[in-house]
Amino acid sequence: MCLALPMRVERLMTDELAVVELDGVRKTISLALVDDVKEGDYVIVHVGYALTRLDPDEAQKTLALFAELALALAPGAPQGLKERGV
């Protein structure tokens, strides 16, 4: 049940519809399941509907978490992560 992907809201239309875009591919979808979506927001699209707004701050935090792990890992220092409370 999981084929969904983040797409950028390009243009809001009437009837709770919007045009979303990903790398030059556009589709018209429904915003009936979400509130307060603005042009430029990213939404997760599944079977023609936006399921939620994607939070770009949280996305950056998650990516930073991956990168932080990378920094914490010195060769032969596996316990470094626990000490950092990550």
Added chain:
Amino acid sequence: MDMPRKRRHAHALDVRHGLIDMNHGSGGRATAQLIEELFVRAFDNECLRRMDDHAHMALPPGKIVIATDGHVISPLFFPGGDIGSLSVHGTINDVAMAGAVPLYLTVGFILEEGFPLSDLKKIVDSMAAAAQAAQVRIVAGDTKVVERGKGDGIFITTTGVGVVDEALNIHADQAHPGDCVLVSGTMGDHGVAIMSLREHLTFDTDLVSDTAALHGLVAHMVRAAPEIHCLRDPTRGGLATTLNEIADLSCVGIRIWESAIPIRSEVKAACELLGLDPMYIANEGKLVAICPRERSQDLLEAMRAHPLGADAAIIGEVVADPHYFVEMETAFGGRRVVDWLMGDPLPRIC
């Protein structure tokens, strides 16, 4: 006998509003008019003007190469081409994949009663333009008409004849461990362009089909590296299917690197949206080449110097493998097998 023929028909074909009817297939006057005013006029050459049921020609030296294709594509018209240009390019390419120079084509039409003459003219003109650009002559043909409901508008069968240098030995069973695998450009363009038109899957894209005649590129390639082992165009079933076919026929394994395969970002995005894998999507203007490792750089440069090979890349290598697996190193760092296609690639939701 070069006297101009007097027009024998009372009224010219109404190509704007006319429809194909059963008379056009009966072999009588209506058929003759269709052939003269539509086909011969468009494909115009000495052979056709004689209006024989066959064509004579002398062939240059070398081995004769023949290939045939049936074309049933729907929709008939798509961004970048139509069933006409597709059929001409497709058969030219089949002949070219032997390393051959394509010279002549034959065309068989099966038309459905009610098919608009305006569409037929567009298709025929498109075929004429494609053949002319490729310097290939359409020298023989046939036309039949089936009752309404018994055909999908139009089916086209093309057969191509060419000649290949005796010194070349390009076959699908010639790949050897150590060889390099190359592609001539971006994968998945045609299939995604077609899918974007499919009803109820509509998405908007600027993607066009990549349909093209590849024999010019091939001629360039065999000049630079006559030691090429395999050439194949990854049409139905895409790159994955072609690589599996070669691995199977040559009794080898193939290893490819995902990050080396050129794919347009729009194609990637469309495949993400529909849950499709670009490896299995049809291409109509691209080829896969397998050559000895020591020739691969020369071959790559030759391909990139040609307009149809500007995005060419080395994407992998041939290895010894008793299972004949095609294995891909993902951009993520893991490995997966690229198996044969099971049925039509259908979009999925999960």
Added chain:
Amino acid sequence: MKFIDEFRDGGLAQKLSRAIFAEVQPGKSYRFMEFCGGHTHAIARYGILDLLPPSVRLIHGPGCPVCVLPIGQIDIAMALAREHGVILCTYADVLRVPASHRESLLKVKASGADVLMVYSILDALQVARENPDREVVFFAIGFETTTPPTAAGIRAAADTGLANFSVFCSHVLTPSAIQSILESPDVRSLGAIDIDGFIGPSHVSIVIGSRPYEFFSEEYEKPVVIAGFEPLDVMQAVLMLVRQVNEGRYEVENEFQRAVTRLGNEKAQGLVAEVFELARAFEWRGLGVVPYSSLRIREHYGRFDAQRRFPLVYRTVADHKGCECGAILRGVKQPKDCRLFGSACVPENPMGSCMVSSEGACAAHYTYGRYRMARSDETSRSAVNS
């Protein structure tokens, strides 16, 4: 592709891999079940297993709604198209599933019935508007991710007074699936559950939030980490689960912070509650009858319920006797334990649901797994010979 490519970065993958290798402890079991088609797919497509230590085992649970759809439901869909002459709109995933008498929706379509593949219920509504003299039925399958779109579609049909449209509802619920696995006798072998943690589904969780999993982690004392659908998300979730196991914790953690909150999408939940209610029982393929595990359309929207609109009879159809899909869906058997696997049951001739869907454990194993087996045979052979 923004918010996609960054979560597929190979460099970060290597580093996460090293972190996981560094943290797994010898002698400890790390058997994690995922029940999300997107995760099954990501694991296979990116070769994630190559980046994990051998002590981490990823088990495919019932995350594929096509795999758990009982044959009887597909028979009804086929009957709607063939005998009742409706235009049946369906997602492509179901088209090839073999039902009774080796029939499928694809074959029914080939025989002339109107079976249309659509991307969304919105397309089905469009078909209904364009064909006012035909009955149009939308075959609604899926877990909680797909249910809100169906609810929105039914509401839209009601708001516009569409008279020729209805939905054949086969929506099922994820927590019920998890519970039935945890309660099933073969999973509770010897009183212990042989699963050490769960990777929570990505998109189902967007809708239902992380809260519904708290019951499971408390009741069964198993950690749950909700993961995004990209490969880095999956690996990060594995790392978080390894840590919970090492530390003896069993909490619900959310790796998919960019899209999942504790309460989920309440607007979508509200819409679902307005249009649907719990059905008393639903027969899951492979899992048997599970109470209160599926939805049916409320009386108020009854005219959009295909089961009220058409005389439909549900008949239980058993799987082939040798089919082990049930045990495989519960994670207690592997594809190679099924005597039909690879011989009578292959992707081009699937006997059971696990082989039909590309997310099914058997299809995934057939395509990607036997290749791994061949490789490991070679490795052990060369180890023996050297």
